[in-house]
Amino acid sequence: MKKNILIVPGDGIGQEVTEVGKKVLIKIAEKFGHEFTYDEALMGHVAIEATGNPLPDETLEKMRASDAILFGAVGHPKYDNDPTAKVRPEQGLLKMRKELGLYANLRPIKLFDELLGASSIKPEILKGSDILFFRELTGDIYFGEKGRKNDGDTAYDIAEYSRYEVERIARKAFEAARTRGKKLCSVDKANVLETSRLWREVVQALAPEYPDITVEHQFVDSAAMMLIKDPRRFDVVVTANLFGDILTDEASQIAGSMGMLASASVGDSTGVYEPIHGSGHDITGMGVANPMASVLSAALLLDISFGLKAESDAIISAIDQVLKAGFRTRDIADSTTAPEFILGTDAIGEEILKRI
Amino acid sequence: MKKNILIVPGDGIGQEVTEVGKKVLIKIAEKFGHEFTYDEALMGHVAIEATGNPLPDETLEKMRASDAILFGAVGHPKYDNDPTAKVRPEQGLLKMRKELGLYANLRPIKLFDELLGASSIKPEILKGSDILFFRELTGDIYFGEKGRKNDGDTAYDIAEYSRYEVERIARKAFEAARTRGKKLCSVDKANVLETSRLWREVVQALAPEYPDITVEHQFVDSAAMMLIKDPRRFDVVVTANLFGDILTDEASQIAGSMGMLASASVGDSTGVYEPIHGSGHDITGMGVANPMASVLSAALLLDISFGLKAESDAIISAIDQVLKAGFRTRDIADSTTAPEFILGTDAIGEEILKRI
Ligand SMILES: CC(C)[C@H](C(=O)O)[C@@H](O)C(=O)O
Numbered sequence: 001m002k003k004n005i006l007i008v009p010g011d012g013i014g015q016e017v018t019e020v021g022k023k024v025l026i027k028i029a030e031k032f033g034h035e036f037t038y039d040e041a042l043m044g045h046v047a048i049e050a051t052g053n054p055l056p057d058e059t060l061e062k063m064r065a066s067d068a069i070l071f072g073a074v075g076h077p078k079y080d081n082d083p084t085a086k087v088r089p090e091q092g093l094l095k096m097r098k099e100l101g102l103y104a105n106l107r108p109i110k111l112f113d114e115l116l117g118a119s120s121i122k123p124e125i126l127k128g129s130d131i132l133f134f135r136e137l138t139g140d141i142y143f144g145e146k147g148r149k150n151d152g153d154t155a156y157d158i159a160e161y162s163r164y165e166v167e168r169i170a171r172k173a174f175e176a177a178r179t180r181g182k183k184l185c186s187v188d189k190a191n192v193l194e195t196s197r198l199w200r201e202v203v204q205a206l207a208p209e210y211p212d213i214t215v216e217h218q219f220v221d222s223a224a225m226m227l228i229k230d231p232r233r234f235d236v237v238v239t240a241n242l243f244g245d246i247l248t249d250e251a252s253q254i255a256g257s258m259g260m261l262a263s264a265s266v267g268d269s270t271g272v273y274e275p276i277h278g279s280g281h282d283i284t285g286m287g288v289a290n291p292m293a294s295v296l297s298a299a300l301l302l303d304i305s306f307g308l309k310a311e312s313d314a315i316i317s318a319i320d321q322v323l324k325a326g327f328r329t330r331d332i333a334d335s336t337t338a339p340e341f342i343l344g345t346d347a348i349g350e351e352i353l354k355r356i
Numbered sequence: 357m358k359k360n361i362l363i364v365p366g367d368g369i370g371q372e373v374t375e376v377g378k379k380v381l382i383k384i385a386e387k388f389g390h391e392f393t394y395d396e397a398l399m400g401h402v403a404i405e406a407t408g409n410p411l412p413d414e415t416l417e418k419m420r421a422s423d424a425i426l427f428g429a430v431g432h433p434k435y436d437n438d439p440t441a442k443v444r445p446e447q448g449l450l451k452m453r454k455e456l457g458l459y460a461n462l463r464p465i466k467l468f469d470e471l472l473g474a475s476s477i478k479p480e481i482l483k484g485s486d487i488l489f490f491r492e493l494t495g496d497i498y499f500g501e502k503g504r505k506n507d508g509d510t511a512y513d514i515a516e517y518s519r520y521e522v523e524r525i526a527r528k529a530f531e532a533a534r535t536r537g538k539k540l541c542s543v544d545k546a547n548v549l550e551t552s553r554l555w556r557e558v559v560q561a562l563a564p565e566y567p568d569i570t571v572e573h574q575f576v577d578s579a580a581m582m583l584i585k586d587p588r589r590f591d592v593v594v595t596a597n598l599f600g601d602i603l604t605d606e607a608s609q610i611a612g613s614m615g616m617l618a619s620a621s622v623g624d625s626t627g628v629y630e631p632i633h634g635s636g637h638d639i640t641g642m643g644v645a646n647p648m649a650s651v652l653s654a655a656l657l658l659d660i661s662f663g664l665k666a667e668s669d670a671i672i673s674a675i676d677q678v679l680k681a682g683f684r685t686r687d688i689a690d691s692t693t694a695p696e697f698i699l700g701t702d703a704i705g706e707e708i709l710k711r712i
């Protein structure tokens with residue numbers, strides 16, 4: 001298979017972990033006889049520094065021309081406590097999602113057996129949990145009009161959803177449920193929000209087309225509680241942009257660590273694959289970042305954008321073997337890990353590469 | 357002290373648990389020599405059935421005339437899967453909050469030592485956690501304009517905050533932090549929302565007035581994750597209406613069970629005290645509902661609305677003793693609880709009354 005992959009490392013540890021993700025793609029191509037070509041582009045704080053723009057036109061053009069994108073993270077502490085900063089790394093992220101029409105954000109929350117102890121949640125509650133989130137990514141309160149009135153003393157944000165926006169993400173979720181546990185939980189706040197009432201209407205209207213899927217509706221507050229109390233009751237979850245942002249970060253605790261979670265953002269053309277963790281400026285340059293989320297992002301890329309399931313499974317199995325061999329990065333080590341088994345970014349990357 | 361308390365049991369188990377809460381108030385008055393008078397009023401589904409209105413004018417008048425309100429819960433399954441129902445129990449709840457100006461919702465998340473094992477979170481992560489949430493309750497996307505356009509195919513909800521709305525709740529939170537661990541975490545989504553940018557601006561502007569308080573700002577997605585990963589890092593948390601709804605339900609898992617959590621909604625006049633659990637229609641009429649959240653609501657009422665700290669502490673200590681004696685309701689029992697120690701609503705209520 002011939003494909004061209006764009007590498008967008010972004011900021012902070014994004015650069016360190018994406019390098020490992022890319023090496024894994026190169027190894028897979030070699031081993032399975034594919035021809036992947038790579039290009040690279042700037043985004044986030046590094047792009048602001050270089051061009052004044054968090055998502056330069058050149059990057060956007062390369063993105064549009066790519067078959068898939070392996071992305072790192074964007075962000076820099078200098079913007080975090082300055083809500084008034086006019087140019088921010090996150091603007092690049094949001095613009096990319098909108099411009100590329102990446103309306104579906106998939107976040108698989110799957111626990112590697114070896115990491116059962118790493119979570120703050122009890123192992124007996126977690127064991128066997130396996131959730132696939134579909135977060136809508138180009139609508140809701142993220143992209144509606146927002147601003148100030150009354151001399152800046154009143155702020156507003158408009159949440160908005162159209163029927164077709166809900167329908168296309170809901171269909172993706174229904175279809176995914178078919179290939180899994182056949183359960184779909186739609187999360188909304190229909191007892192308060194009009195956008196949620198539309199959301200629920202649309203999901204209810206689609207349900208008869210998927211008679212093999214059991215559909216459940218939960219309010220977001222209750223879902224936030226149930227995810228912790230009983231994660232195994234969830235299979236596929238579909239929800240709006242803002243609720244998805246909150247619930248998927250929360251659910252990362254089910255997998256023990258953010259450092260193990262990948263996500264796919266897809267729509268009608270190219271797809272973006274990235275760790276759900278951020279740019280980790282507190283550990284940037286130390287060489288200790290866990291690259292497994294980037295490696296798992298590469299696995300998702302092969303599976304979802306290229307349909308290369310065996311290649312994707314080879315990566316997941318390599319990670320599984322590395323964990324079974326006892327190797328850990330700092331973030332997933334515990335008191336039972338011997339110091340010589342705690343590896344840095346590159347060293348654990350080598351262990352993964354060896355096992356592909 | 358002479359006070360008049362309005363009892364609003366509402367729907368489902370609201371009626372069963374509020375009866376126990378009221379008995380506890382009667383016992384306290386007797387024991388500490390206060391003169392509490394009681395009136396009762398309808399709200400929620402029962403009010404819709406009786407009058408067509410989830411918050412009848414008569415109820416609202418009685419509320420305004422009261423010194424404090426002990427409230428149960430509202431809701432009925434018949435509305436839950438009908439997003440189009442025109443009259444709903446929750447409308448009564450939202451209208452009450454707005455009409456009475458109950459802009460501050462306080463939710464203390466405190467774990468009784470005896471229940472350390474009841475949570476899905478590991479005891480070593482939980483031990484010693486003690487969080488006080490301040491959820492803004494009369495603004496945000498709950499009360500902005502909402503509706504449909506494009507022939508009903510597009511839905512919208514407007515989130516709105518004004519400077520003074522943020523300031524008054526933030527001040528309450530700062531002041532509470534003074535009497536506790538002196539840490540305030542303000543939760544927002546300032547990297548995306550204009551309302552959050554205003555929120556952060558206001559909290560930042562107030563901080564210099566409270567130099568003894570350490571202020572931290574967290575994004576809501578990250579806060580949802582940290583609450584589970586490391587609950588002990590939080591002391592007082594202040595946040596907007598919608599984020600507060602989600603995070604406090606999630607945080608209920610820190611306390612082991614929703615059945616143990618009380619909340620206070622206060623503003624400039626009367627206060628409303630209620631369990632954070634709902635109307636529990638699946639267990640209504642079975643006599644098994646845990647009344648402790650209602651009893652703890654009565655304790656909050658005495659403390660916050662009447663300033664009766666000793667009386668409030670007497671209630672909390674009675675509950676503590678009941679738990680230490682080994683008594684449990686079904687929801688907080690575990691495999692080590694002997695069947696004869698699992699009590700129903702009234703029986704555990706009697707055990708509490710005995711110990712006041
Ligand atoms: C950085 C931020 C704008 C972004 C979001 O809220 O979508 C992030 O939290 C995410 O989940 O990708």
Ligand SMILES: CC(C)[C@H](C(=O)O)[C@@H](O)C(=O)O
Pocket residue numbers: 191192221446449601
């Ligand atoms: C019933 C619902 C409208 C309400 C809310 O969202 O405020 C409830 O969840 C609560 O937290 O009191």
